[in-house]
Amino acid sequence: MPQISIHIDFEDEGQLEPRTVALLERIAEEGSISAAGRAMKISYKHAWELVAEVNRTFEEPLVKAQTGGAAGGGSVITERGQKLIRDYRALERKALSATARHLKAMQAGAGRQH
Amino acid sequence: MPQISIHIDFEDEGQLEPRTVALLERIAEEGSISAAGRAMKISYKHAWELVAEVNRTFEEPLVKAQTGGAAGGGSVITERGQKLIRDYRALERKALSATARHLKAMQAGAGRQH
Numbered sequence: 730m731p732q733i734s735i736h737i738d739f740e741d742e743g744q745l746e747p748r749t750v751a752l753l754e755r756i757a758e759e760g761s762i763s764a765a766g767r768a769m770k771i772s773y774k775h776a777w778e779l780v781a782e783v784n785r786t787f788e789e790p791l792v793k794a795q796t797g798g799a800a801g802g803g804s805v806i807t808e809r810g811q812k813l814i815r816d817y818r819a820l821e822r823k824a825l826s827a828t829a830r831h832l833k834a835m836q837a838g839a840g841r842q843h
Numbered sequence: 844m845p846q847i848s849i850h851i852d853f854e855d856e857g858q859l860e861p862r863t864v865a866l867l868e869r870i871a872e873e874g875s876i877s878a879a880g881r882a883m884k885i886s887y888k889h890a891w892e893l894v895a896e897v898n899r900t901f902e903e904p905l906v907k908a909q910t911g912g913a914a915g916g917g918s919v920i921t922e923r924g925q926k927l928i929r930d931y932r933a934l935e936r937k938a939l940s941a942t943a944r945h946l947k948a949m950q951a952g953a954g955r956q957h
Binding site: 734737826828831834835 | 927937
């Protein structure tokens with residue numbers, strides 16, 4: 730089946746795409762950018778750059794450093810970031826279910842010659 | 844309002860994204876890759892590379908050269924290409940209408956602090 734992915738462009742702010750959202754979710758789970766990068770098999774540098782980009786392009790940061798505590802630092806997702814992740818996933822589910830039939834039809838069309 | 848764009852990944856074949864589909868539509872209108880590139884304000888080289896990529900990554904070419912005739916050449920969109928453009932636009936309309944309410948809500952959420 731063809732897969733669709735959704736990119737949201739916030740005009741005056743940044744963009745969300747599947748890779749970015751997945752990274753934010755991993756940071757929420759792992760509590761650190763480096764651990765999230767490892768889990769997604771991308772370099773720390775690349776993960777950090779993606780985070781710097783969303784933090785720069787959105788009006789409020791989506792990820793913030795957490796200093797001190799037992800873990801001695803790490804990163805957390807801000808409220809705005811958590812809301813954006815939830816909204817993105819809800820919108821994505823809606824788009825996927827609305828287009829499932831179209832995707833199947835496209836696959837059938839592509840498969841005729843196989 | 845945030846804007847969404849749809850990327851379709853055909854797994855064993857290539858990908859369609861808004862820019863590619865817009866270029867294919869322009870080629871259909873203009874009858875040439877260079878005129879389509881000019882209309883989209885991208886270089887001939889870039890337009891040609893995008894066409895080469897879809898032609899290479901899809902099982903059948905989506906664009907083909909048309910030799911001879913009054914126009915002395917130019918390019919046309921193949922049947923497969925035409926069908927993919929129609930299918931992409933139909934799927935996009937469906938996704939946009941299914942997510943319009945979510946996008947408005949996301950905008951409202953983002954606007955609270957303005």
